[in-house]
Amino acid sequence: MATDTVTLTIDDGEESDELTVPSELVDILRESPEETDAQVVGDIAMFGMTQRIHSAVHHAQGEPDEQIVALEEETSELFEERFGQSFAELTGHDH
Numbered sequence: 022m023a024t025d026t027v028t029l030t031i032d033d034g035e036e037s038d039e040l041t042v043p044s045e046l047v048d049i050l051r052e053s054p055e056e057t058d059a060q061v062v063g064d065i066a067m068f069g070m071t072q073r074i075h076s077a078v079h080h081a082q083g084e085p086d087e088q089i090v091a092l093e094e095e096t097s098e099l100f101e102e103r104f105g106q107s108f109a110e111l112t113g114h115d116h
Contacts, residue, residue, distance in 0.1 A: 027058050064103070071100045071108050 025044040030037055040062065063066040068069050078085045085093075101107050108114070 029059055029062050067100060067103055071096050072112075075108060075114075 026041050027044045027047055028039050028041040030039050042062070044058075048059050050061050050065065052061075052064075074089070074093045074096050076090055097108055104111060
C-alpha cells in the first residue's frame with residue numbers, strides 16, 4: 022500500500038540529512054492545525070533527544086560523567102523553553 026509521504030531536510034549549515042515519513046503519521050502527531058510538518062518533527066526530535074540524555078544520566082549503570090550531567094541539564098532547559106513545561110511534567114516521569 023503506497024502512502025503519501027513528506028520529506029524534511031535537517032541542515033546544520035555544513036551537512037544535511039533528509040527524513041521521509043508518512044504524511045498521515047505527521048498529521049496524527051500534529052497538536053494544532055497551525056503546526057507545520059517541520060514543527061511536528063522538530064518536537065518529536067526534541068522529545069527523543071531529551072529522553073535519550075535523560076536515560077544516560079538517570080538510568081545508566083554507575084555514575085554519569087559530569088559533562089553528560091551538564092548536557093542533560095542544558096537539554097532540559099531547552100526542552101522547557103520549547104514546550105513551556107519540563108520533561109517530567111509532560112511525560113509524568115520524574116526523579
